[in-house]
Amino acid sequence: MFSVHCPRHGKRVLLAPDGIEALVNDGGSIAVRWVCWCGARGTERFGRGDAETSPIACPLDADPSRIN
Ligand SMILES: [Zn+2]
DSSP, rough: EEEEEEETTTEEEEEOOGEEEEEEEEETEEEEEOOTTTSEEEEEOTTTOSSSSSSOGGGGGSGGGOOO
16 A cells, blocks of 8 residues: 555545656655545655655564564
8 A cells, every 4th residue: 555645635645666667766865656445546655754654664664683
């Protein structure tokens, strides 16, 4: 799940992964082309440091000392 600002809803909505139309690598940031379940389409950019939420879990950040 990831959240985008849907202009038709006028607020942030949660979209399922099948709401992703395409992932675009946009020179250091990742843009997600999405389609909302209300029919609106848009693009959400997930740059490093300025994303409110990350659409991608990063297991590499896990602390290895906690894995037993
Ligand atoms: Zn919507």
